[in-house]
Structure formats: structure tokens, C-alpha cells
Amino acid sequence: MTRQELYKAMEHEKIIMYEEFLAHLNRTPLAELVARWAGVLELAKEHEIRRNRADWIAMFFWNSTSLTVGEDELIRRMEARKRESQKREAEERKRKEQLIHDKLSTKKLRCWKFMSSADRKRLVEEFLPQTDEFYQEYVREHYLRKLDFMDDRTLLAWFWDAIPPFSLQEINALGSAA
Numbered sequence: 001m002t003r004q005e006l007y008k009a010m011e012h013e014k015i016i017m018y019e020e021f022l023a024h025l026n027r028t029p030l031a032e033l034v035a036r037w038a039g040v041l042e043l044a045k046e047h048e049i050r051r052n053r054a055d056w057i058a059m060f061f062w063n064s065t066s067l068t069v070g071e072d073e074l075i076r077r078m079e080a081r082k083r084e085s086q087k088r089e090a091e092e093r094k095r096k097e098q099l100i101h102d103k104l105s106t107k108k109l110r111c112w113k114f115m116s117s118a119d120r121k122r123l124v125e126e127f128l129p130q131t132d133e134f135y136q137e138y139v140r141e142h143y144l145r146k147l148d149f150m151d152d153r154t155l156l157a158w159f160w161d162a163i164p165p166f167s168l169q170e171i172n173a174l175g176s177a178a
Contacts, residue, residue: 039070
């Protein structure tokens, strides 16, 4: 906030900017003015000042409590902006990860659809030793005979790590080799 913006905000609050008050404002560092302004507005809101609000704000503007409350309020706002920024970054990262996941899923399903039944079974059999015993047993009991008829969601849930391509770099390498 600049001095002019601060003075304009004071005028909007109907604070009379007489010469002595303005001179005091001009001598005060901008950072302190901004903190005092944030503090006195926070105090006015908390104390629910309605009558003679401009006089009350002008009177308590120079109070040390206004400065303390204002500094705390500015820190709180800065932390809130930081949290919001981190939240936006996390959402953007999650969105990008989802795009990558969707692209890989599409490529994996395309690869699976072009494989023969024997290749599918061989791929799963080669993958199973890398998994735990429960997983191996469950797949052999429930899915090994149904590989050709599995819906896409189930297929990706159980065999994501078995079906190529395994990364976007691999997709790009295959694309540049072709």
C-alpha cells in the first residue's frame, strides 16, 4: 500500500486530514503507517464502532495497541496468502500428476489391447514374482483366466505396474525412435 492509497482510504473513512495530522503521517515510516492502519481498522471492527467512527479511528490511530494489532494482522494476512499460494501450487501439481496418470493410462490400455492373449498372460506371469504372496494367489485365482475380459479400471488397478509404458520419458523415447 502506498501513502497515497493509505491517505485515500483514510478519506473514505471520513477522517479529516488537517495539516498537523497530515504532517505527523508524513513523518511516520510507511511500514508503520500500514501496520497502524490495519490495526486500527481491526480494532474498530472488533469493538463494533458505528457512531463517530472517523473520530474514533483518528484518535486511536496513534495508540500502541493499533500498531501491535496491525503488525499481527499483517503477519496473519501474509501467512494466509502464503498458505493460499501453497494450496494453489499443490492443486496445480495434483492436476499435472492427474494429466500424466491419464496419459499413461491411455497408453497402457492401448498397449494391452494390441497384445495377444498369450502375451498378456506372459506379461502378468513375469510381473507376479515381484509382488507379495497374497497378490500372486489372488491374481491367479480371480484374474489370470479373465485377462481378455477385464474392464479397463480393474485392469489398471491390478496391473498398472506390469503394463508398459512405465513413464512419460519412455513414451517420448518410443515416439522419437519411430
